[in-house]
Amino acid sequence: MEREVMEFDVIIVGAGPAGLAAACRLRQLAKDAGCELSVAVLEKGAEIGAHILSGALLDTTALSELFPDWKERGAPVTTAVTKEKVCLLTSAKHAITVPSPFVPPSMHNHDSYVISAGDLCRWLGEQAEALGVDIFPGFAAQSLALDEEGHVKGVVTGDMGLDANEVPRDDFEPGIQLEAPLTLFAEGSRGHLGKQLIKRFALDHQRDAQHYAIGFKELWEVPAEQHRPGEITHASGWPLNGRASGGSFLYHGADRQVMVGLIVDLDYRNPHLSPFDEFQRMKHHPLFAKVLEGGTRLAYGARSITKGGLNSLPKQTFPGGMLIGCDAGTLDFSRIKGIHMAMKSGMLAAESAFEALRHEQAPARQQPTTTDIEQRFKASWAYEALSKTRSFGPALHRMGTLMGGGWNLFDQWTRGRILPTLHDRVPDYQRLRFARDCTPFAYPAPDGKLSFDRTSSVYLANTQHDERQPCHLKLTDPQVPVRVNLPLFDEPAQRYCPAGVYEIITTDDGPAFQINPANCIHCKTCDIKDPSRNITWTPPEGGSGPNYPNM
Structure with missing residues (x-):
């Protein structure tokens, strides 16, 4: 050509x-x-x-x-962090604020700004x-x-x-x-x-x-009395404790806007886990609900995070x-x-x-x-x-939130000079266990106030694709999802995808794997987590995909 x-x-x-x-x-x-x-x-x-x-x-x-001279040039960097805290969510209703001396130095953000990237x-x-x-x-x-x-x-x-x-x-x-x-x-x-x-x-x-996580984010406009510009919160524990490693955040930006999100490490083992539903569940915790209640969800998105360090x-x-x-x-x-x-x-x-x-x-x-x-x-x-901080991720992967957090705290206090370097050499996709060996999760229905379904969420991502174009999600072997992933892993693509791109549907010939490429928000999770390494994400036509206004 x-x-x-x-x-x-x-x-x-x-x-x-x-x-x-x-x-x-x-x-x-x-x-x-x-x-x-x-x-x-x-x-x-x-x-x-x-x-x-x-x-x-x-x-x-x-x-x-x-x-x-970025300030004089008018850079959109204006909301300085004014107050911060780190919390351990011990249950769906309770949280413990971690005293500042026990927060790893890298988690202090007094010199940072809340921005739209x-x-x-x-x-x-x-x-x-x-x-x-x-x-x-x-x-x-x-x-x-x-x-x-x-x-x-x-x-x-x-x-x-x-x-x-x-x-x-x-x-x-x-x-x-x-x-x-x-x-x-x-x-x-x-x-x-x-x-x-x-x-x-x-x-x-x-x-x-290399290791990855999937990060979810929603942008909300909240009532003025619940908005505190520059206040930030990081949390770990519930809802992921015992299911996956990761953490959550709540940032108060300008103009009554807050950013709420959940990061789920993609080394999780249970194929029944739905990171999207964990995020929706998370927002019902009082730590987040007291800020979001009465507010309006403005935008939604998700993206993979490269975190191997x-x-x-x-x-x-x-x-x-x-x-x-x-x-x-x-x-x-x-x-x-x-x-x-x-x-x-x-x-x-x-x-x-x-x-x-x-x-x-x-x-x-x-x-x-x-x-x-x-x-x-x-x-x-x-x-x-x-x-x-080269051992930060491996410590959490190998020891969990509490033991790994303690390791990282001491390692950072000593500037990485005493403890040995930890490694995690197992790729995330190899961590999945067989579905028969794992307990399924029952997720509550969304209430439409704090939690929502995938369809309404994708709508807020403003994603657009010309549906006449070729599918940009390529399968090395079209038979693998039903022949291998479904019996062994209950086809996890229908849960790890944050946009409802992948479905198992019933046909006259039995179960079939359906791809809805127009829903794709380009998070790349499928390219990372598919246990058979069968899905390859490729770019669709230029200009396709989400159109985030100020995420």
């Missing part, structure tokens, strides 16, 4: 915090050096911020490094465009462009106008091939291309298996490019913070890329080397933060 080819000096895949910070830093360096540098950013969402979802608390360290990315996009970056929203990088040696030379965007059988319709438009000496991949957690790159170049050699961090460079941000796994899970880490990752990659391009003496457009990104990262505060 004939494709249009566009050439740039650097291509960045993904307009999240990492990608936009990298783009801004590249153009800043070029401006300071008085040289030209063309930078293109591809974003699969319909607009910048459309697919961005995070809690979110922002540590402004990286933002201040990138734009020291989507709004921050929209603002970063404005800064990038002002610096001369070309941003292309609605263009999904579908595949890698490789040279004769198998090195990355860019990406190919997805074709538009294919029917369900991948036959061109009358409105067909072929994707565009974008080429550059360097391509930075900033797709976020469980990036479609990042996953391929890790495998192709063995970037995870001698690393622990330093032990699981892959090599970040390969011939022709780099992995940055959550595509690599730079989130500091001990702080439940990834934005500032992703931004710093992008900025370091930009500095490495700029030096490589600037000093490359080979013929034009030949790929330069970027070997110094690893050294830059290890010399940064981002690496130091991940190094101090």
Whole structure:
């Protein structure tokens, strides 16, 4: 197929915090050096911020490094944390506030801000465009462009106008091939291309298996008397105790808005678990209900979280490019913070890329080397933060909330210098036990006031897909869901998916596996948790998916 080819000096895949910070830093360096540098950013969402979802608390360290005058520039970072607490939910009705001395240092947030990550990315996009970056929203990088040696030379965007059988319709438009000496991949957690790159170049050699969680978030508008701007709460225990590891949060933002969410680690063992229903159940706890009652739910979303930390961090460079941000796994899970880490990752990659391009003496457009990104990262505060908390996740996985929390508290008090490094080398999908060996859970019906069903929730995610396009959720073997997953695991996809994409339906020929791709909110959980490794998430047509207003 004939494709249009566009050439740039650097291509960045993904307009999240990492990608936009990298783009801004590249153009800043070029401006300071008085040289030209063309930078293109591809974003699969319909607009910048459309697919961005995070809690979110922002540590402004990286933002201040990138734009020291961010306040004067009008960054949407205005609600400082004024009060914080950590609670242990001991039952459906009771909670214990953990005394501050017993809260791990990484969980203190007195210098952070309650923000909308989507709004921050929209603002970063404005800064990038002002610096001369070309941003292309609605263009999904579908595949890698490789040279004769198998090195990355860019990406190919997805074709538009294919029917369900991948036959061109009358409105067909072929994707565009974008080429550059360097391509930075900033797709976020469980990036479609990042996953391929890790495998192709063995970037995870001698690393622990990567680990993930699914994070749920709802945005509520609450009565004024229940709103306390800047107050934040983190909690663990109920409803997950004995079922999974994870935790919950409640953040009071501006304009009578609060953010409520639940994080469920995807190493859970019982295939009957429904993370979505655990989240709905959680909101009935008095800790949350007293804030949410009488309020209005404005938005809903869910997203995978890459949480393996330093032990699981892959090599970040390969011939022709780099992995940055959550595509690599730079989130500091001990702080439940990834934005500032992703931004710093992008900025370091930009500095490495700029030096490589600037000093490359080979013929034009030949790929330069970027070997110094690893050294830059290890010399940064981002690496130091991940190094101090490298055992955080494994401790919780292996010992549970109380024992693991005690381990982490002592480990952080001693700055990671006394206790040995813990590892968790078992991938999350291998943790599931057979359904026959596990107790099913009975979840209460939603009340429509604090708890809701999947259908009404997906509606609030504003997700849209042209239903004529090919299904973007690919099955390696279409028979596996019914032949293997259903008898062994009661097909967990119908419960771990937060959007009702997967169903087991009854037909004249027996049970059948039905995929509803139009519901997909691009969380990637199916790509992570399917016990048969049979589902591959791929990008649908550019612009498809959720359209979060300010998540």
